[in-house]
Amino acid sequence: MAESSPPxxxxxxxxxxxxxRGSQRLQVLEDITFSIFRGDFLALMGPSGSGKSTLLNLxxxxxxxxxxxxxxxxxxxxxxxxxxxxxxxxxxxxxxFQFYNLIPVLTAFENVELPLLLTDLSRRQxxxxxxxxxxxxxxxxxxxHYPGQLSGGQQQRVxxxxxxxxxxxxLVADEPTGDLDKVSASEVLQLMDRLNREAGMTIIMVTHDxxxxxxxxxxxxLDKGVLSNAHP
Amino acid sequence: MHILKIISRNSLRHKLRxxxxxxxxxxxxxxxxxxxxxxxxxxxGVDASSANRLVTRNSISLVFPLPLSYxxxxxxxxxxxxxxxxxxxxxxxxxxxxFFPNFAVDPATYLxxxxxxVIPSDQREAFIRDRKSFVAGRKLVEKYRWKIGDTVTxxxxxxxxxxxxxLRGIYEGRDRNTDETQFFFHWNYLNENVKKTALGRADQxxxxxxxxxxxxxxxxxxxAIDGLFKNSLAETLTETEKAFQLxxxxxxxxILVAIQLVSIVVIVIILAVxxxxxxxxxxxxxxxxxxxxxxxxxxxxxxxxxLGESLLITMAGCAVxxxxxxxxxxxxxxxxxxxxPVFNVDAGTIALDIIAAIVVxxxxxxxxxxxxxxxxxxxxxxxxx
Numbered sequence: 244m245a246e247s248s249p250p251x252x253x254x255x256x257x258x259x260x261x262x263x264r265g266s267q268r269l270q271v272l273e274d275i276t277f278s279i280f281r282g283d284f285l286a287l288m289g290p291s292g293s294g295k296s297t298l299l300n301l302x303x304x305x306x307x308x309x310x311x312x313x314x315x316x317x318x319x320x321x322x323x324x325x326x327x328x329x330x331x332x333x334x335x336x337x338x339x340f341q342f343y344n345l346i347p348v349l350t351a352f353e354n355v356e357l358p359l360l361l362t363d364l365s366r367r368q369x370x371x372x373x374x375x376x377x378x379x380x381x382x383x384x385x386x387x388h389y390p391g392q393l394s395g396g397q398q399q400r401v402x403x404x405x406x407x408x409x410x411x412x413x414l415v416a417d418e419p420t421g422d423l424d425k426v427s428a429s430e431v432l433q434l435m436d437r438l439n440r441e442a443g444m445t446i447i448m449v450t451h452d453x454x455x456x457x458x459x460x461x462x463x464x465l466d467k468g469v470l471s472n473a474h475p
Numbered sequence: 476m477h478i479l480k481i482i483s484r485n486s487l488r489h490k491l492r493x494x495x496x497x498x499x500x501x502x503x504x505x506x507x508x509x510x511x512x513x514x515x516x517x518x519x520g521v522d523a524s525s526a527n528r529l530v531t532r533n534s535i536s537l538v539f540p541l542p543l544s545y546x547x548x549x550x551x552x553x554x555x556x557x558x559x560x561x562x563x564x565x566x567x568x569x570x571x572x573x574f575f576p577n578f579a580v581d582p583a584t585y586l587x588x589x590x591x592x593v594i595p596s597d598q599r600e601a602f603i604r605d606r607k608s609f610v611a612g613r614k615l616v617e618k619y620r621w622k623i624g625d626t627v628t629x630x631x632x633x634x635x636x637x638x639x640x641x642l643r644g645i646y647e648g649r650d651r652n653t654d655e656t657q658f659f660f661h662w663n664y665l666n667e668n669v670k671k672t673a674l675g676r677a678d679q680x681x682x683x684x685x686x687x688x689x690x691x692x693x694x695x696x697x698x699a700i701d702g703l704f705k706n707s708l709a710e711t712l713t714e715t716e717k718a719f720q721l722x723x724x725x726x727x728x729x730i731l732v733a734i735q736l737v738s739i740v741v742i743v744i745i746l747a748v749x750x751x752x753x754x755x756x757x758x759x760x761x762x763x764x765x766x767x768x769x770x771x772x773x774x775x776x777x778x779x780x781x782l783g784e785s786l787l788i789t790m791a792g793c794a795v796x797x798x799x800x801x802x803x804x805x806x807x808x809x810x811x812x813x814x815x816p817v818f819n820v821d822a823g824t825i826a827l828d829i830i831a832a833i834v835v836x837x838x839x840x841x842x843x844x845x846x847x848x849x850x851x852x853x854x855x856x857x858x859x860x
């Protein structure tokens with residue numbers, strides 16, 4: 244008997260997105276169709292302006308497509324109202340940004356705790372989750388430090404802790420090593436690799452960096468809004 | 476709790492900017508509070524008036540007198556409980572800058588009509604017995620450091636001459652809005668002297684104060700009194716004490732309107748200052764707001780943070796402004812002396828201060844909230860870096 248393949252975690256069909264620039268309409272994504280499976284680590288590559296970040300934002304529910312569908316775990320996110328989409332993001336997506344995007348007036352602990360404030364967890368449960376997340380990124384000794392008191396690499400690790408603290412369905416990373424030195428970038432990539440291999444996290448990463456992309460299990464290339472599996 | 480922590484920490488991110496905005500708000504609230512108190516002070520005579528008292532004056536103008544002989548006729552009108560009378564004396568103490576209201580009155584009846592002037596019974600008796608005596612309010616006595624038994628000389632303006640009086644009593648106000656800067660002496664003392672110097676002005680009073688049995692009969696009594704003297708040489712106009720006081724206030728209505736306008740302008744200016752601060756703050760944090768939204772926080776979380784910060788800054792300024800209002804009011808009273816006899820910062824003014832601060836805080840946050848809420852998350856994130 245043939246073994247049936249598992250359903251994709253993310254299923255994208257005929258996705259189109261364009262921006263208006265003055266009187267012109269700029270097509271950024273054109274009929275994008277592909278799937279991402281649970282536990283995958285996908286690297287999206289392509290030249291600047293190719294639409295990588297736009298595609299990532301659409302998958303993460305940060306932006307709206309002109310046409311097409313995106314289903315995550317069977318949920319069609321393109322039709323969700325804004326408030327439901329925010330709730331969906333809080334539950335299903337962990338974000339890692341190029342510039343860390345930590346809140347400067349909150350400590351590392353408080354930054355990591357932020358997404359948990361939208362859950363029903365008790366104070367004690369939140370504390371436990373945050374402590375686990377910070378220990379995963381090896382920053383248990385920096386809980387009371389403010390972002391300004393941390394190095395770039397440490398800040399990005401705090402951002403990763405914030406992204407994983409809710410145990411999201413998807414981890415999306417937009418140029419996570421783009422603002423880091425070589426050593427810090429390597430630490431961050433190893434951490435992401437560990438999260439994928441050991442914790443089975445599904446990761447979608449946009450990057451320019453071939454070394455970062457080499458960590459991924461799957462690579463896709465975007466050029467002029469068209470997606471392909473091979474480097475153009 | 477976390478949101479409150481973020482709001483309080485955010486408000487202290489630019490300490491100088493926040494400090495200056497709080498200071499500006501405090502100064503505006505102080506100015507607003509003082510201006511409202513000036514308006515209240517203007518109306519203090521109206522507020523202090525009793526519904527049981529009527530004032531009868533010459534229908535042509537207050538400067539024209541009425542014959543003393545009206546007193547008995549007025550007393551016989553149904554509903555009248557007590558009749559007193561008096562004259563605005565307009566005397567000057569040492570020089571004109573030492574202004575205070577001084578009246579020649581019929582002592583016993585006048586004090587009966589004004590139970591809010593609380594005076595010890597022995598002092599009251601001494602005042603009624605001594606024809607050359609006077610009573611004065613506590614604030615006036617304290618200002619000039621008079622003591623019981625002191626002789627005080629006023630220079631007559633309406634009634635020329637040098638007039639000597641002996642202080643026999645000091646009254647205190649029963650209520651906060653009772654004027655404690657007045658000076659009352661015997662009308663008989665005035666009349667006897669006038670008889671010697673200007674006989675034609677003798678036995679004339681400036682006004683009658685009438686106590687009625689109940690406020691319900693005030694209108695009928697007024698009509699009846701004025702009817703008594705219709706077509707006489709000195710027709711009367713009788714009105715409630717409140718209407719009489721409002722007539723004085725109406726004379727300075729333009730000034731009052733100007734003060735009210737200035738108080739509103741002060742609030743509009745501070746609204747612009749706080750709005751400017753909040754717009755700058757929110758513009759700097761558009762990226763952060765996008766991060767919050769990306770993490771799943773909804774528009775009302777983000778809007779709440781901006782509104783909270785705006786309210787925190789304005790309420791801090793409001794608290795400082797209110798705290799400064801009381802000493803400033805005292806300094807104002809000291810500087811104004813007896814020109815403004817009642818100057819109390821009342822609970823209504825404080826409530827208006829707080830309402831004004833809340834309105835400013837909420838209004839100043841409208842544009843920043845609109846921008847933070849309407850910007851797309853992806854667009855907001857692009858602003859970082």
